[in-house]
Amino acid sequence: MKKIKPISGFPEWTLEQRLVEQEVLRIIREKFELFGFAPLETRSVEPLEHLLKKGETDKEIYVLRRLQAESDEGGKLGLHFDLTIPFARYLMQNRADMVFPVKRYQIQKVWRGERPQEGRYREFYQADIDVVAQDQLPLQFDAEMPRLLHTVASALPMPPITVMVNNRKVMEGYYRGLGVEEIAPVLRTVDKLAKIGHGGVMKALVEEVGLTTEIAGKCLALASIRSEDSSFVEAIRALGVSHPILDEGLEELGFVMDQLADLPAGAVVADMSIARGLDYYTGTVYEGVMQGLEGLGAVCSGGRYDNLVDGGNITFPGVGVSFGVTRILGKLFGDGRIEASRKTPSAVLVALTSDERRSDSVAVASALRSRGICSEVYHLPQKYGKQIRYAERKGIPFVWFPEADGSGGHEVRDIRSGDQESADPATWSPPEEDLSVRILVK
C-alpha cells in the first residue's frame, strides 16, 4: 500500500495532542469570557479585494475556485489570513445591531500561503481578542490586554509569558524630536533588533535609512530602555529629546504600566525596542514571549489601531491581541514538553464477560456515564488479559469487571497499581485526578 505523506505547513496532531489542544483552547475561551468578551466566529472566506486592502499580504492568500465553476463567477473569495480584517468587516456590516464598545474574542484557523518552515504554518489557530469603541476608546483597555494575557497564560499548562509593551507615539515623537522625517523605515529597522543585534541595526540605520551615526545612536539608546514599572519615563527624559507626540506617548505608556503595577514581577515590561511591523498600529503595541522559550519569538502580539475599521465619518478605534496557539503547541509538542495523561477521554473500560452478558456491561457503562464518568465497553468477550492490554495501550486507568465472580458483585481494578476492589456502578468514582484527561508538563 502506498505510504501517505503529510502536507508541509498543514500540521495535524495525534488524538492525544488534540486532547491537549482542546484543553488549551477551552482555558483560553474561559479566561476571555471571564473578562466579559463575547465569542464571534466569522466565515472562513472574504472577498479577495477586501483581503488585498491591507497590502503586503497578497502573496500569502489562498484563493478559492469551485472545481466545476464557469470561467468567472463574480467576485473571487480568499481564505482569511488573520482574524482582525474579518472582525472589522463584520463590525461594519452589523454595526446597527452592535453595542459599543464591542468586546469580542475569536478563535479560528487562518491560512497563509507562506513557505513553511519551523514555527511557520500554512494553516493554524489564532486566538484573538479585541475591543472596538465608537469615537473614543479609553486607555483602560490598553491596560486590560496585558492583564488578560497574563491571566490566560497563568492558567495554561505552559511556561509563563512576559508581555513587552511599547507605544508607537513614544517612538515616533522621539524620532521626530531628533529631526527624523521618515518614521516608518526607522521603525522597521529597530524592529529587527532581536534578530540582527545592535551592530546590525546601527549599520542599517546609517547605511540603508541614511541617518547620521549620532542620530542612529540616539535611536538605539531609546530602544535599549526597558523597565518593569513606569521608571522608563525618566530614563527617556534623560536622553534629552522632546516633542509633543513623545509626551503623549509617555503619558499613555506610563498610565498602562501604572495600571498593571499589581501584576507579578516579569509579567509585563515596558520595552522601547518593541516596534511591531504592522502599519496600522497607532499607539500601544504588545509582544509576548514565553519565559525560557524566548527563541521561539513572539507567541502573542497586538496593539491599538485607530483607523483599521472603515466607518466613514465615524472613527472606530480598537485595541487587541492575538495568541498564536498552533505556533506555541507546535513548539511544545516538538520538544516533548507537553502531553496528555492518556490517549482517550475514557476513565473506565468495562470488561465484556460474554456475548450473552453484554447488556450487563452496557448497564455499568451507562450508570457511570450518568454521573459524568467517561466509560467504554470492551467490544469482544476475550480473555481479561487482552482487555486489560487494550486499556493499557490507550492509557485508560481503570478496568471494571461486572459481576466478577458470577454472584453479581462488581470489581474495579486500577491497572497501574494492580489494586482491585469491589465497587458499585451507582456510587463508585475514580479519584479526582483520574476523572478527566490531565495535561502533563515536562
Added chain:
Amino acid sequence: MKKIKPISGFPEWTLEQRLVEQEVLRIIREKFELFGFAPLETRSVEPLEHLLKKGETDKEIYVLRRLQAESDEGGKLGLHFDLTIPFARYLMQNRADMVFPVKRYQIQKVWRGERPQEGRYREFYQADIDVVAQDQLPLQFDAEMPRLLHTVASALPMPPITVMVNNRKVMEGYYRGLGVEEIAPVLRTVDKLAKIGHGGVMKALVEEVGLTTEIAGKCLALASIRSEDSSFVEAIRALGVSHPILDEGLEELGFVMDQLADLPAGAVVADMSIARGLDYYTGTVYEGVMQGLEGLGAVCSGGRYDNLVDGGNITFPGVGVSFGVTRILGKLFGDGRIEASRKTPSAVLVALTSDERRSDSVAVASALRSRGICSEVYHLPQKYGKQIRYAERKGIPFVWFPEADGSGGHEVRDIRSGDQESADPATWSPPEEDLSVRILVK
C-alpha cells in the same frame, strides 16, 4: 459608506447566537467523550485526487490556489467536503500508531460549492463520530450509535430526535429474494419516499427502474414497515420473501433494536424506508429527525461501511454518524426558537465612579473573576444611568457600585428587578442561574 452584504451560503451568527452554538458544541463534545471517543482534528485540505475518489462530488469541491503561485506548483489541494474521507486518510497515514478499534470524534467545518438554498450551506459545521476496527467490527458499535445520538440530543437545548435505523442487507436481500438484479437503482428510488410519496416511488420503480407492478408493490410493502422494537422481523417474514442476505440483515437489525430496548419510546425506530444515498454503506444505516421539525429532513445520519478505509489486504470496517450542527442551528435561529439569555458572558458590570478611582473598580472585577464570575469594568465615569443602560443593552444582569456612598461599602443591583443590596467582592455570587449564559428555548 458602502453597505457590506453577506455572502450567500456562508452563514455568520450574531455574538449571542455564537454563544448558543458554542454551548451546543460543548455539549456534543462532552457527550462524545462520555462514551470514550477521542477528539481528532484534521487539516482543512486534502489532495484533490483524494477528494475526487468518492465520485459524484466533484462539482462541490473548492480548490485552493495561492494568489502568487507559479502556474502549477505540484499537487492541487481542495477543502474537505466531509469529515469521513479525511478521517479515513488520517487513519491509514498513522495506522502504525493507532490502537484499534479507533474511536474518534471530529467537529469541524466542511465546505461544499453547492447552490445555496434553505438548509443548504457552502460552509458549515459537522460533528462526526466513528469507530473503526481492524478485520472485524462487532455489531455492538452499530447499536451504540443511536444510544449516543439519543444521549447527545437529550442533553441539547432542542427538540428530541428520533433515530430511524435500517440495514442495507435487509433491503438488498429482500430485493434479491424478489429476483431483482440491480439493487442500487431500487435503493435510490425508495430513498425518495419521503419526498415523492408512495405513488411517485411506485411510478418510478415501474417506469424508470423497469420493475413489474407486482414487484414494485412488494418493494413498497417492505418500505412501509416500521416498528419501535424488533417486531419488524415478523412483519417482513410475513411478506413471504426469503434470501440468505435478508436473513443476515434481519439478524443484525434485530440485534441492534434489542440492544436499544431500554431507550424511551420514540427515540429509535426500525424503519425500512431508510436507504441513505451513499454507496459506501454496507449494513446498518441511520437517519435522525427532530421531533416536530421533521420537515427539516435528516439532522443526523450515518451507517456502517466495511470498505471505505483503503488498508490494502487488511480490512478496516467502520460505523459512524454525523450531526449537522449548522443545519439544525440555522433552522432554530431562523424560527426564533432558541436564543442566549444575554449577549455577553459578563454576569456583572462594575461601574466606574471616577477616573481617579478606576483601580477600585478593577480590583472588584479581579476579585469576582478570581471566583469564576465573568465581569467587566465600565469604561467611562459617566452617570450611573448611562452605565446601567449599557448593561441593559448587553443583557448583563448585575451592576456593581464600588464604595457606593464613599464609605467603602459596596452595593450590587439586579437591574431586572431593581433590587439593590450591599455586597462583598470577596464573597458575593450571583444566583446559580445567572452565573453563566443560559440557552433559552421557545
